[in-house]
Amino acid sequence: MTTATSERETTETGTPLLKLENVSKHYGNIIALRDVTMEADAGSVTCVLGDNGAGKSTLIKIIAGLHEHTDGKFMMSGTELRLSSPRAALGLGIATVYQHLAVVPLMPIWRNFFLGSELTTGWGPFKRLDVKRMKEITKKELADMGIDLRDVDQPIGQLSGGEKQCVAIARAVYFGAKVLILDEPTAALGVKQSGVVLKYIVNARARGLAVVFITHNPHHAYPVGDRFLVLKRGRAIAYQEKKDISLEELTGLMAGGAELEELAHELEHSSSPGAQDALKDVEAGLDDLDAGQAPAKS
Amino acid sequence: MSSTTATPDTAAPPAGSGAGADERVAKRSLFRTLLGRPELGALVGAAALFVFFAIVSDVFISPAAQANVLYSASTLGIMAVGVSLLMIGGEFDLSTGVAAISSGLVASLFSWYFATNVWVGVAMALVVSLLIGFINGLIFIKTKLPSFIVTLAMFFMLAGLNLALTRLIGGSVSSPPISTMDGFELGRSIFAARIPVFGVDVNSTVFIWFGMVLVATWVLMRTRVGNWIYAVGGDAEAARAVGVPVTATKIGLFMAVGFCAWVLGMHLLFGFGTMQSGEGIGNEFFYIIAVVVGGCLLTGGYGTAIGGAIGAFIFGMSQRGIVYAGWDADWFRFFLGLMLLVATVINLTVKKRSES
Numbered sequence: 058m059t060t061a062t063s064e065r066e067t068t069e070t071g072t073p074l075l076k077l078e079n080v081s082k083h084y085g086n087i088i089a090l091r092d093v094t095m096e097a098d099a100g101s102v103t104c105v106l107g108d109n110g111a112g113k114s115t116l117i118k119i120i121a122g123l124h125e126h127t128d129g130k131f132m133m134s135g136t137e138l139r140l141s142s143p144r145a146a147l148g149l150g151i152a153t154v155y156q157h158l159a160v161v162p163l164m165p166i167w168r169n170f171f172l173g174s175e176l177t178t179g180w181g182p183f184k185r186l187d188v189k190r191m192k193e194i195t196k197k198e199l200a201d202m203g204i205d206l207r208d209v210d211q212p213i214g215q216l217s218g219g220e221k222q223c224v225a226i227a228r229a230v231y232f233g234a235k236v237l238i239l240d241e242p243t244a245a246l247g248v249k250q251s252g253v254v255l256k257y258i259v260n261a262r263a264r265g266l267a268v269v270f271i272t273h274n275p276h277h278a279y280p281v282g283d284r285f286l287v288l289k290r291g292r293a294i295a296y297q298e299k300k301d302i303s304l305e306e307l308t309g310l311m312a313g314g315a316e317l318e319e320l321a322h323e324l325e326h327s328s329s330p331g332a333q334d335a336l337k338d339v340e341a342g343l344d345d346l347d348a349g350q351a352p353a354k355s
Numbered sequence: 356m357s358s359t360t361a362t363p364d365t366a367a368p369p370a371g372s373g374a375g376a377d378e379r380v381a382k383r384s385l386f387r388t389l390l391g392r393p394e395l396g397a398l399v400g401a402a403a404l405f406v407f408f409a410i411v412s413d414v415f416i417s418p419a420a421q422a423n424v425l426y427s428a429s430t431l432g433i434m435a436v437g438v439s440l441l442m443i444g445g446e447f448d449l450s451t452g453v454a455a456i457s458s459g460l461v462a463s464l465f466s467w468y469f470a471t472n473v474w475v476g477v478a479m480a481l482v483v484s485l486l487i488g489f490i491n492g493l494i495f496i497k498t499k500l501p502s503f504i505v506t507l508a509m510f511f512m513l514a515g516l517n518l519a520l521t522r523l524i525g526g527s528v529s530s531p532p533i534s535t536m537d538g539f540e541l542g543r544s545i546f547a548a549r550i551p552v553f554g555v556d557v558n559s560t561v562f563i564w565f566g567m568v569l570v571a572t573w574v575l576m577r578t579r580v581g582n583w584i585y586a587v588g589g590d591a592e593a594a595r596a597v598g599v600p601v602t603a604t605k606i607g608l609f610m611a612v613g614f615c616a617w618v619l620g621m622h623l624l625f626g627f628g629t630m631q632s633g634e635g636i637g638n639e640f641f642y643i644i645a646v647v648v649g650g651c652l653l654t655g656g657y658g659t660a661i662g663g664a665i666g667a668f669i670f671g672m673s674q675r676g677i678v679y680a681g682w683d684a685d686w687f688r689f690f691l692g693l694m695l696l697v698a699t700v701i702n703l704t705v706k707k708r709s710e711s
Contacts, residue, residue: 144598159596161589163656164582172586173598175579185577 072135073098074267075120075151075236080129082115089115092129093293095286097236097267102258104278105271106311107288113271116288117238120269121153122146150235154225156244162214166206167195169213170228194231202227202260219250223257230261237261238269243277255281275307287311393650394662396701400648400694401669408676415679418555425557428671429564430619431645432664434638436567437608437615439646439663443575444608445588445655446502448491450509451616452638457513458484458620459630460521463530473538481617487513488613492606514636521632534628546618547626560622564664567615571660584608589656644691645670648698657702669694 122140466476586594649666651658
C-alpha cells in the first residue's frame with residue numbers, strides 16, 4: 058500500500074494531472090453540463106462553485122466515474138480516457154468523498170478507516186485482521202493530516218461532522234488517491250468545523266494531491282483555492298486563477314450579479330407598483346456588487 | 356447502565372491540542388470500556404438472575420440442574436449464534452423455528468425412503484438448510500423487501516410444507532422412526548450425546564454451542580467478513596461505497612442461519628428419533644429475544660455473538676429456574692416479554708450514546 062506522498066507529481070512540467078476540455082453531459086435532451094473546461098494539478102486546489110442545479114454534481118459524477126461524459130475530452134496525465142465505473146476512477150487514483158461520507162457510525166474509527174480494504178495476517182483458516190497494524194496506521198495517518206484523536210477505538214459516530222469528513226479524507230489519501238474530490242464537505246458544518254475541514258484540505262494539497270473542492274460558499278473556497286470554476290445552469294461562467302479574481306468578484310458571480318440584472322430587467326417590464334420599489338432595491342444591490350468589484354479590477 | 360458517569364467524557368471536545376493525547380486516553384478507564392460493551396447489560400442481568408434463582412431454589416445451583424440449564428440454553432443458543440450474526444448484519448429471520456424442523460424432517464424422510472444410511476439424509480438436510488437460507492437472502496436482495504416480510508413468508512411456507520410433505524410422503528404428522536438405521540448411533544453420539552463432566556451428564560449440544568459461539572466471535576472480531584457484517588448492518592450504502600460486497604455478505608448471513616437450523620434440526624432428530632412436523636412454530640421469537648437481550652441492536656450494526664449466548668443462558672436459567680423454584684411454568688413467557696422490553700430500552704440508550 059503506497060501513500061500519495063510517495064508519488065507526488067510536479068505541476069511545473071505542464072501536463073495537469075486531471076484535465077477536462079469542453080466536457081458536456083446530456084441526459085436525453087436535457088443538457089446538464091455544457092463545454093466545461095477545468096484542470097486539477099497535483100498540489101493544488103481547484104474549487105468548483107455554483108448554486109443548486111448549476112451542474113456541480115453532474116461534474117463530480119463525471120470525474121468520479123458514475124456517469125460518462127457525452128462530449129469533450131477527459132484526460133488523466135495527458136491521456137484521454139473514459140471512465141466506466143467508480144472502480145475505474147479509483148483505479149486511476151480518483152477518490153471521492155461524498156457528503157454522506159460512507160462511514161458506519163457504530164463502528165470504531167480504525168475499522169471504518171480500513172473498511173473494504175482490511176489488512177490481514179496469517180494463513181488459511183487462521184487468516185485474521187491485523188488489528189494492531191491497522192490501529193497504528195489509522196492513528197499515524199490521521200496524525201499526519203493533523204487530526205488528533207484520543208482513541209481510534211471509539212465509534213466514528215462520536216466524532217463531530219468535521220472530524221468525520223477528515224477521517225474520510227485521510228482514508229482516501231492513504232489508499233493512494235491522487236485526485237481527491239470533495240463534495241460539499243463544509244455544507245452541513247458550523248463555522249468552526251468548516252475551518253477544521255479547510256485546514257485538512259490545505260494539508261491534503263501540501264501532501265501533493267490534486268484537490269477538487271465542490272462548494273457553494275465562496276468564503277470557504279477562496280482561502281484554500283488555487284483556481285476557481287463557477288458553474289451556472291450547466292455552463293462555466295468563470296474559470297480563473299486565484300491571482301485573477303478577488304473574493305468580491307467571486308461572491309458577486311455566486312450571488313448572481315447577472316441574475317440580479319435579469320431580475321431587474323423582469324421587474325422593469327412589470328407594471329405593478331410594488332415592482333418599481335423592488336427594482337430600486339435590486340439596482341442598489343447591483344451597485345454594491347460593482348463597488349465591490351471595482352477596486353479588485355484595477 | 357450508568358450513562359451519567361460516561362457523559363462528561365463524551366462531552367469533552369474530541370479534537371484539541373496534541374499534548375493532551377495520552378492523558379485523554381488514560382481517561383477511558385477499564386470501567387468505562389466495560390460500560391461500552393454490548394453484552395454488559397445481559398451479563399449483569401444473567402448474574403442477578405443466577406443469584407435470584409440460587410436463593411429461591413435449593414436445587415438450582417446443583418451441577419445436575421446447571422447441566423439442564425445449559426442444555427436448555429444450548430438448544431436455543433445454537434440458533435441464536437446465526438440469528439445474532441444476521442441481526443448484526445441488519446436483518447431478521449422469522450423462519451428459523453420451523454427451518455430447524457424442516458432440516459430434521461428432510462434428513463429423516465430422505466434417508467428413510469432413498470438411502471440406507473442416515474448420513475445421506477443428514478448431508479441432504481445440510482444442503483436444503485443452506486438452500487433455504489440462500490433463497491431467503493436472494494429474495495430479500497432481489498425484491499428489496501424488508502427481511503421481516505420475506506422471512507415471515509418463508510416461515511408460513513415452511514410451516515405448511517413441513518406438515519403437507521410429511522403427510523404426503525409418510526402419511527403421518529411425524530417422520531418415520533429411523534433410529535434403527537445405519538449411522539444413527541454415530542449421529543446421536545455427535546448431536547445428542549450425554550457426555551459425563553465431573554459426574555454430571557452434559558448434552559453434547561452444550562459443547563457444539565460453545566464451539567459455534569467461539570467461531571462466530573472469531574469471525575466477527577478478527578476477520579474481514581466480520582468487519583463486513585458490522586458494516587452492512589450499520590450502513591449498507593456506506594459499506595457498498597467503500598467496496599464491501601454487501602449482497603454476498605447478507606446472503607451469506609442467511610445461509611449461516613440455515614447452517615444453525617441444520618445443527619439444531621440434527622439434534623432434535625438424533626435426540627428423539629422422530630420429528631413432529633408441526634413443531635418449531637414460535638421458537639423464532641425466542642431466538643430473537645435471546646439475541647436482543649444479549650445486546651444486539653434490532654437495527655443492526657451492533658452486538659456480539661457472546662451477547663447472544665448470554666441471552667440464551669438467561670433464557671435457559673429462566674425456563675428451568677421457574678420450575679426449580681416450584682412456580683407455575685406459565686410465568687415463563689411473562690418474564691421473557693419483560694426481559695425483552697428492559698433489554699431493548701437499555702440497548703437504545705447505548706446506541707444513542709455512541710451516536711451522540
